[in-house]
Amino acid sequence: MIVRNWMQHNPTLVDGDTLLAEAKRILTEHNLQALPVVDDGRLRGVVTRQHCLRAAHFVSRTQSADEYSFFANRLKVKDIMVRNPATVNATDTMEECLRLGQELGVGQFPVMDGGQVVGVISSREIFSLAAHFLGAWEKRCGITLGPLEIKPGTIGRIADLVEGAGAEVQAVYPITRGEDGGNGKPQQKTVIVRFHSAEMKKVVAVLEAAGFPVIESVDAHCQDKH
Amino acid sequence: MATAAKAKRIDTASGAGLSSAPELCWFEEVCKEDVALVGGKCSSLGELINAGVRVPPGFALTTHGFARFMRDAGVSGEIPGMLEGCGHDDLDHLEAASKAIREMIEFHPFAWELEDAIAEYYRKLSVRCMVPAVPVAVRSSATAEDLPGASFAGQQDTYLWIRGVDDLLLHARRCISSLFTARAIAYRIRMGFPHEDVALSVGFQKMANAYTAGVMFTCNPANGDRSVIAIDSNFGFGESVVSGEVTPDHFVVNKITLDILERTICNKEITYTVDLKTQKSVKVETPFERQTVQSLIDDEIIELARMGKAIEKHYGRQMDIEWAVDKDLPAGGNIFILQARPETVWSAKREKESAEEAPKATSAMDYILSSLLTGKKVT
Secondary structure, eight states: OBHHHHSEESOOOBOTTSBHHHHHHHHHHTTOSEEEEEETTEEEEEEEHHHHHHHHHHHHHHTOHHHHHHHHHTOBHHHHSEESOOOEETTSBHHHHHHHHHHHTOSOEEEEETTEEEEEEOHHHHHHHHHHHHTTTTOOEEEEEEEEEOOTTHHHHHHHHHHHTTOEEEEEEEEOOSSOOOTTOOOEEEEEEEEEOSOHHHHHHHHHHTTOOEEEEEOHHHHHHO | OHHHHHHHHHHHHTSSGGGGSOSEEEGGGOOGGGHHHHHHHHHHHHHHHHTTOOOOOEEEEOHHHHHHHHHHTTHHHHHHHHTTTOOTTOHHHHHHHHHHHHHHHHHSOOOHHHHHHHHHHHHHHHHHHTSTTOOEEEEEEEOTTTOOSGGGTTTTOEEEEEOSHHHHHHHHHHHHHGGGOHHHHHHHHHHTOOGGGOOEEEEEEEOOOEEEEEEEESSOTTTOOTTEEEEEEEEBOTHHHHTTOSOOEEEEEETTTOOEEEEEOOOOOEEEEEETTTTEEEEEEOOGGGTTSOSSOHHHHHHHHHHHHHHHHHHTSOEEEEEEEETTSOTTSOEEEEEEEEOOHHHHHHHHHHHHSSSOOOSHHHHHHHHHHTTOOOO
16 A cells, blocks of 8 residues: 555646635635645645635635735735645555654645655545445445454454354454553454345354454445335 | 743754754744844844733744855855955945845845745744734844944834735845945944844734824933823824824823823824735825824823833833734724833933932832922922
8 A cells, every 4th residue: 555556646736826816716626625836846835725715714704805805816825835744755655644644633745756746645535545445335244343352363263253154254454442451451452344244133143152242233235225 | 831932942942053043933932131032123022922012923033044044145155255345434335335235135035944934934923813924014123232333233124014925035135135234334344343243133023004103102202201101193004103204193191190191283294004905005195184183092092001101110111112003903902012122311311310319210100209209390
């Protein structure tokens, strides 16, 4: 999972002298979250949809025709953009990109390759990543187990039990929620299981009989009916 | 919180030498002891903000930032060469050299890193003020140690209603280049002060959209009477009053009872204001019917006098204060202090007198009481 394979290629770029009104039009028309600002081939900043909307809000609350005119005709991208924005490299992994976003509280990154902007990662790309991961188009059945301690063999055992109940396992993701166990206790995880099966109830019964606590279950076929 | 910010700043400043010294800082991060870092004007603004006085927010390019620009621009290196053989009385030669140096500075862009740093402070200021590309006043702030003799330092340079990063950077450079007027160069040559050692800070302060502005003395500038506050005002920005281009309205307020003792309404022919179409500061003729109208209402006069008293008390001496009444804000929160410096003429005189005379009066009340005791009339 390399950033290059998930990013939006050939992103729309603007330069610092672009009017903010123009940048706002581009963001709206193409439904983008952020535009990298590039002057002379060098990344100088990022102008986000949020910054544009905030500026527009500040202007509209003045109720002043002169402020409207300044906003529409004079205000430039370089007056609003964030300078020295956080970036990721095209060769970084998506995990690194996600970690950086969580750390900085940032929702979009220009993607750099050899000093050039070659792409953008924004909420749209992150949505796409999550959708691919969870097979959002496939209508899988789902079960969440936990909290439990993952030991060697635990994941394999869960897969065996589910397949033993006549289901076809698509994915097993152990995830950590909240704090670490602490005090030397082993870390507790929840395990998300995704599979295709016509007999959801049977799968749940088998897992519970084997001592795995089932905290969520979603039957793809029942959903279809309602 | 101000102290926390300050402690943080000192931490960074005391790091590994010059490179870690701040190139930019907010006004509230400095106080009156920081003249060497941000010059007299900005440090006094920081002092006022931390004393709880209503001052428009802003930030400063510090003397380190200034030094960095001069290094990056290669200006420091070229100046000695350009001034080669200039005598302090060789006016033509000096004028030519000054022009060349000032052009070099004004047209030399900031290095990317410094430009980004300034622009980022400006963006944050705009967000704080809730105005995109907020209009600012760009002023040079001289460090007195390096620049004795206030008049030549070029600190009269003030650019009003500057909007947008490009204009901001241009006017910052104009402030810097004001160090190299022919007069300033001549002065330094005569005093043997090396040109490389001059230092300057540039302040960027949110522009108060002044309906009325002017100056205030916490004594009577005519006779040094400390029991009163004297206020001069005119419509528009305070520049018309400061520069002496109009005869302003003059008010005298009793410092204790806050009664308005004197009220002189003058014929005020011009106003400095902003042309909102072009977003530029302009000088216009005041409409005839407004010229003889009192430019400051009584409530504002009293509120100003009250603020003047608080500032005098904070500094423990008489002050010379610039102020403005913002037209976009409601009454009660619309009077801003733009500058406060110690009043010099009467303070110096009194210090001399008090050394000979009675015990030194530090507060206005002491002065009034001691005057009463010695049988002097106070208004």
